[in-house]
Amino acid sequence: MTESDFVSLEAAATVLGISVRHVRRLVNSGSLTQVARGVLESDSVDRYLMSQRQGRTRSWAEHTAWGAIAVLSGGEADWLGPTQISRVRRTLRELADPSELVSRVRDRARVRTFTAHRAALPRLRATVLRPNMNALGIVDSGEDRIDGYIAARELDNVIRTLGLRTEPSGDITLRVTGFDFDQVGKLVSTSAVVAALDAATALDPRIRGVGQRALTEMLETYR
Template sequence: MSLLAVSEAAERLGVSTRQVQHLVARGELRSLARGVVDETSVERLLAVRRGSHTRAWAEPTAWAAVALLSAREAGWLGESQRSRLRGRLRGLGAEELVERARGRASVSRYVAHRSAGDRLRVELVDTSAAAERLGLVATSAIDGYLEATALKAVVARHGLMRDDRGTVTLRATSLDLDVVRDLVSASDVLAALDLAESLDVRERRAGIDALERALGQFRG
């Protein structure tokens, strides 16, 4: 695991040290000790932002964007909010969508004993199965959503160890998981967003391409 001083992280991201502290507080960067952050979390944020400093949407708006692109109603937003969001989506490219929608969940990565895989998947809304449909080879990696209130218990129950290069990705959200399941069944938009945040070039490209297609269909 590589470490960076907050000042080094700020220089790489092109922000102030105070902004780095805000990013840590929001869970977008991982702090390992006072004044030190994990380098991989910086690399992931750079991959998502790609030089931009666009502010992420609030969680309900980010999920509404996924819903609208998946031909769902996003009833947790008012009609006027949905109308404005539809207009914004028509003007977005895939790269900006990835950056805007990153607030849909708090993401953390772990390593797990191989025996934990099947048991862990049962507790998640798993998006990794979409990888093959998006042109990637099957993977044993675990990537899924769970309720934010359940995160600590799941980590403890399965003996997960925090590691930003691990193959278990947990995405903690406050959205009802039944809604997340419906979105996963409706389209590959959510899975594409997850892939587009990857440090793996092929995964990121597959995610971006799928999002461009979804945005094109949405514009009609």
């Protein structure tokens, strides 16, 4: 761990082009990760910045974001009303820039990064839902790295029982969602849209490019 893994509240505000007060709100909401008083995880700032490329784009609420993912995947979003569905479909047809879609659905989950003893990884791997990155031609990053979705209600118990430790550059990325986890499970396991969205906000530019191209093709097909 080096000093480059961390950034002050003031520096984060400068990078994001917002006030320190706004940065604190993002910390409180879980959008940014604070590792000590006045010190943030720099990777969380980078990820947030990546998802904000269309900074003036209003994000959808969590349930609407998952509804949009279901619709773009060719499925149904029974939890949304007819008016919401109509608006989501219209917006998806109008979208051309994948970064705008990424921004729209950014509140589907909060991203947290951790590290853990290797002995805990098999249990954690069995707990989280991991998108099929192979469908995008992205090779699995290995047994020591985990990136997947987890129900918000399970997070504290998993952290405690598996001894997860918050780590700015940790190999464990948990995408925490409070939405109906049965629905999340169906989408994560069957939809390439989820994999593409996750890839499109990766810090690795190669993976990010793969995700963005996949989303562009999906939006073109949907129209």
